[in-house]
Amino acid sequence: SQKIEQNSEALNIQEGKTATLTCNYTNYSPAYLQWYRQDPGRGPVFLLLIRENEKEKRKERLKVTFDTTLKQSLFHITASQPADSATYLCALGNTPLVFGKGTRLSVIA
């Protein structure tokens, strides 16, 4: 069956460190993958999109990788700040998009 797994439900990290979140999938062949940020009680907000032929994408302190062989995407936040605390969702570029459950990131000052 088709599955999307985001590494853990919650991740705690010290301010200034790099946070790495994982998105694994099975039985999908997405042409691209998206990452969203969701704050409590709010709708998700789009962050980054990476296509299957791109190894890496960057935006400011964010970096995403996409390995179609491993069926995995990694989402990195460098120099993390308490304001980065949120839930991060990956979404596979199926038709329509398929969302993972998310990983709740807490950055501790």
Place this chain on the structure above:
Amino acid sequence: DAMVIQNPRYQVTQFGKPVTLSCSQTLNHNVMYWYQQKSSQAPKLLFHYYDKDFNNEADTPDNFQSRRPNTSFCFLDIRSPGLGDAAMYLCATSRKGLADTQYFGPGTRLTVL
């Protein structure tokens, strides 16, 4: 600013009492979606409109209906809410296609008493 607006932000209804949630967009996007999201779960797609074409997900209960009277507005009707329907309801839009980036509204938190 172009955006997706949902009203109300919080809705309380009684078991079995019909309720309507509304969504409007100023983005002029073709596609509009309704999702249900429960705590710590992925947003679950209920249905979407590709322009005027309505598409129901196979596992969306018959209790949930939707209307899109024009490009800007979309409504979610829950005919007989049960306790299990308490959730956050998210409206989203995308410009052209179903796998495009989605723009979400702030959501409506539904409580069923």
